[in-house]
Amino acid sequence: MIGPILFSVFAVAAIAGALGMLFSKNPVSSALWLILTLFCVAGLYLTLNATFIAVVQVLVYAGAIMVLFLFVIMLLNLAELPRLQTGDGKRFLGYVGACGIFAALMITTSSALGVLPEPVSVGVAAETGSALNLATLLFTQYALPFEVIGILLLVATIGAVMLAKRRFV
């Protein structure tokens, strides 16, 4: 039973990475923690046999987007953020407690409404996540949403170019 073990390792590491990103003062360290989280999410996809999605996750998020983030952080040479609040143990405990209560409430409510997702068994067939299956779905069943997302990205790109070309008088 290596699947659940891998899942726990990746899940814990992903959450640790997210926390590290939130709590590190240095923007470059934050970016590095986020990269760790993205890698762990790719690992989670692998445990679900979604090889294609896992590789694309690394390629697009860890490889392209985070490189741009790091590039911008380094270009601006951001200084370490000043500490916003002094370390307060009571406040921290309050956060943890609030998160715990919120999670408990969500689980109770969703199980009462019957919308809690069924736990997915780890042994998903290898074909489910293959590039061929994914492409077939994207170009048949989900063709319209796929095209709409394409247009959305195009609009965002054009908008970014327009903003960058605008002259500030």
Next chain:
Amino acid sequence: MELAWYWTAAVAFLIINFLLVSASVLVYAERKVSGYIQARPGPNRVGPFGFLQPFADVLKLVLKENIVPLTANPFIHSLAPTLMVIIAMGAGGLIPFARGVVIADMEVSALVLLALTSISVYGVTLAGWSSNSKYSLLGGLRSSAQMISYELSMGMAVLSVVLLTGSLNLVEMVEAQQVGWGFFGWNIFRNPIGAVLFIVTAFAETNRTPFDLPEAEQELVGGYHTEYSGMKFGMFFLAEYVNFFVASFFIVTLFFGGYLLPFEPLIISAFPGLADSILLTVLQILTLVVKAGFFAFVFIWVRWTLPRFKYQQLMTLGWKYLLPISIVNAMVIAIVLAVLNAF
């Protein structure tokens, strides 16, 4: 074919050692070739023909003091060279060395190659940032901008091969090049523009001349590895040579028939006993290494004959020429294939 894990481990061990040794051979080759190109003998003091020079260099690097600048971030300063070597070696696991001899035969191994290329920029960027020196930072910034720019064209060049093969698997890409007479099934003949694009972007991604702006000595002292010494510098050095050797392996795999022998079907029909034999595997490995060795030589040759681009020339070439050409190339191939499949 499912092999036991210890066989995979053994092959991986062999390949890592092969890459390590080939890096030192390449360092020697580079110094010798540059010597002959500049009409001087090159290293000729240590061992016969100076062949032990790279080993002496490694010994020197290991014995040197490891200096970490006071203002550097020590963890990331050590992480960067480690990342570089790990990624360079990791890409070696994707190469199909012969029929059935590949460590990671994944369904999407061509994409894994691109993913590894795209994360290898972290090593350079983090090295530049963590040293806390303006020369290193400029080197790191230049390299990340350069790699982001050329990744796209490289992806499109790989995509054109994916279209021709109909698969994202590197092994299937090699096998698909077996069609046609002799070696005319190789992708260089079916997709010459894609081959040129891939070779040019491979030069850019490995930071080799004429794209070696990240370490332009005249402007940036040593670029991103200015503040590194001893074996950490040695790891950058190692990663550079492993990188371009692995890149030449991928050039061969994608466009020059990979491990396929020229006239392989003819040879096998002449000697039927050769099919599926160990000898054929050995011949295929040798073919691949010879082809890759030639491209490694091209990498060295170009470095010592062409001058470096200026920064704006680099960006113009990447965005205004290579990217549109690669997109049009992939589109033309897709349309031609669609038309051919329709009839």
